Amino acid sequence: MKKTGISIFLILFLSGILSADTLTLSFFQNVTDNLFQSKVAEPDHLSNLSFSVDKNFSPFSVFAFGNFSYLFENSDITYYTQDLGLDYLHPLADKTALYFSLTGRGNFYQSDYSDYNYLSLNFFMALKSYLSQTSILKSNYAFEFKNYKTSLYDFLSHSFLLSIDKYFQTRTTVKAEMNWGYKYFLHPYQSAGLTTVVEVPFLHGGMGKGKHPGGSYSLLYAPTASTQDGGEGIQVLSLTTLIAQGLGNKVGLNITGMRQWVLSGENPFVFIQEFYMVENPSYDRFSWEGFQLGSQLTFLGPGNIELKMGYTYSNKEFPGIESLSLDGDPLGVTRKDQRKRVELSVKKDFSSFSLYLSYSFINNHSNDPYFDWKGNFFSVGVSWNHFFGGGK
16 A cells, blocks of 8 residues: 555656656456466466656656556555656657657566565667658667666666568468577576575475475576576577568458577576566577567457457477476476467557457466466556647
8 A cells, every 4th residue: 555655656756747748547457367477377367557647858758657556465565656757769860760768667566575676777669660651660779787686687688579470452461570698697596595485395285486496586586506606698599580461451461470499598587487578587589599479360340449359379399398296306408498379469549538448368288397387367458648738
């Protein structure tokens, strides 16, 4: 409740001091039967209250975003995120523009998990150019630095994206994208003696609390038990293709395919896991290689209700991560996951607010039996937008 009060205060303070041009308030209620996305399924409810404000000081603008996430069954993982940033749009020609942004972020957990609090600095630069009336070239560069209270997770990263969009008179869009990234853990072995753990029995007489059987792990997992010095880097490259087709005035279909390679390095941690809507510094796009295929059908119904149905299949391998038995014994193979995801979402826009409803089902098959799981995920929410001065 204290952090909810802080969020409300920040909304009023920032919107008043900056005389914001826009103010957005959002509330989402999420329900899942597998919060830690593992064989030991644990249900939970997550409430997300967020705000965003921005103020234009042409040619610059200032923006802020805050999000308070409360978990009902695992309230010790409750956290608050605050962003504050500055951006700038610079036209280079009639059909070309540069965009820059600089953002600072803080993420704060409850005291039990304060080791995973962090401060970060993010720089983003993007170029967009119309090559013709039917084709667009986009490129961007992003830099991120994160400093955690527990220093083994500290990292900096660089990423570069290049994409080309091509539009045809047949209502067909083709997009090709290349994405390169490099993540450097500054000192992943510095805190090998990390002791922030939650002692909970595994599979026999207790909920998982997100940990692997056969031992105790912290919320975001223990590092490699090594005393070596220095950092460790991971370099990845991905190629993505998208084909979108309009089927009349109210129906659209898109199909995507993505392949990612780890060019060098591997995850320095011995154990990783995703969480539902909770950030995990040991799991991100640098953690795996493999491919992903997906399709989505969009339908605009009566009253401009937007309905989306999607299916995604992914096959991922996690270099440096060894599969373990349910007793915690090494199986001698690198962890591989095959995932099938079905999604359904509904959105309705009104003059000043929008309503959202979504459901997804995930079936994750893994050669690590602890990560052989199924889960259901529901979300319902509302987003309210106010444009000061009556302009959008």
